[in-house]
Amino acid sequence: MQQIFTKAMARNIFLGGAAFFLIIYVVLTVDTWRQIPQRDHAERLTASVRHGKYLVDSNNCVGCHTINGEGAYYAPELGNVYVRRGPDFVKAWIKTQPTGIAGRRQMPHFDFSDADFDDLNAYFEWLSHVDTNHWPPNVQG
Ligand code: HEC
Known part of the structure; x- marks a missing residue:
């Protein structure tokens, strides 16, 4: 052959x-x-941003939320929450959880100080400047 x-x-x-x-x-x-x-934009990583990230990590926010698409798909994406909602909303929202509204998914209460909220928002603001090439696509609130 x-x-x-x-x-x-x-x-x-x-x-x-x-x-x-x-x-x-x-x-x-x-x-x-x-x-x-x-x-x-690592040059924007202030101590406040780092502590905000620490709070998000140590409280396992991604157990329910996604950040830039990574995490659980139970609750809204947080990578763009600073742009979608703004810092005042984020603070007011977290302070008033859980809503207890029947039939709506619930978020636990987190006892953050005012300084913690500033750091959380600094972290969310930093995230809003990260160029992810529009990833994840079509995220909504
Ligand atoms: C046990 C699940 C759970 C955990 C853990 C959790 N969340 Fe949530 N979160 C939710 C749910 C569910 C909603 C949406 C509820 C609704 O729409 O009524 C929400 C909504 C939000 C919103 C409003 C988002 C928007 O676009 O309207 C913010 C901000 C938020 N969470 C921040 C956090 C932060 C910061 C942490 C960690 C410190 C955290 N969440 C941990 C379940 C969770």
């Missing part, structure tokens, strides 16, 4: 293909890392 595909050819296609896609992978990875400093 005539052999059209030699072992050497198969090996070269495999190695050539693996090398080709490895190079694309490395180039895209370097490109992503190159863009991060302009996109995440």
